[in-house]
Amino acid sequence: SSGSSGINAEYGEMLRDNLVTYENLFQEIPVVVKNSSLTNVLLCELGHVQDTTSYFTLPTSSYLEKSMQLLLGGLDEINQDLLKINKYQKSVYKKQTDMMKYIQDRKEENDRMIREGLKPLPEEDVNELFKDPAPVGRLESLLSANRITSHCDMIEEHVKSGIGKLYLADSFMS
Numbered sequence: 001s002s003g004s005s006g007i008n009a010e011y012g013e014m015l016r017d018n019l020v021t022y023e024n025l026f027q028e029i030p031v032v033v034k035n036s037s038l039t040n041v042l043l044c045e046l047g048h049v050q051d052t053t054s055y056f057t058l059p060t061s062s063y064l065e066k067s068m069q070l071l072l073g074g075l076d077e078i079n080q081d082l083l084k085i086n087k088y089q090k091s092v093y094k095k096q097t098d099m100m101k102y103i104q105d106r107k108e109e110n111d112r113m114i115r116e117g118l119k120p121l122p123e124e125d126v127n128e129l130f131k132d133p134a135p136v137g138r139l140e141s142l143l144s145a146n147r148i149t150s151h152c153d154m155i156e157e158h159v160k161s162g163i164g165k166l167y168l169a170d171s172f173m174s
Contacts, residue, residue: 036171038167038171039171061158063158064155064158064159067151067154067155067158068155070147070151071148071151071152071155074144074145074147074148074151075148077140077144078141078144078145078148081136081140081141081144082141084136085136085141088133088134088135088136091133092132092133095130095131095132095133098130099126099129099130102126102129102130103126106121106124109121
């Protein structure tokens with residue numbers, strides 16, 4: 001403690017020698033504060049807003065989370081519909097190849113029978129033998145796409161009002 005009292009005494013003598021008093025201890029230094037463009041926009045907008053507490057509420061509500069869940073659900077529905085359409089196209093292709101193979105085999109069999117002097121097989125309606133696969137309904141896909149568009153529009157409207165606030169909050173945090 002005796003060491004610190006010696007420093008305080010020297011410090012006190014230095015202040016007394018330089019005529020430093022409480023009146024001239026602090027010196028006024030001009031400070032210029034410059035706001036970023038985002039801050040200027042915020043200050044301008046706040047001048048027109050009555051309730052500033054709601055202005056600073058960031059768009060991270062449960063509404064946005066629920067909308068995103070519904071959007072993802074709609075995308076899953078579209079994906080399932082695409083898988084059904086893909087399966088339908090594969091079954092149509094398989095039907096066509098099976099039908100062509102049947103016609104080719106039938107023609108070869110008839111040619112062989114004619115060479116052997118036998119009566120060829122009677123003509124059959126190939127379409128009766130090979131039924132078309134059940135078509136995939138496209139209405140569900142259109143409805144899902146419409147729901148997705150609707151959710152995207154709602155999310156856009158909800159976020160549009162808060163995107164500036166998020167940028168502003170980000171600029172204050174960095």
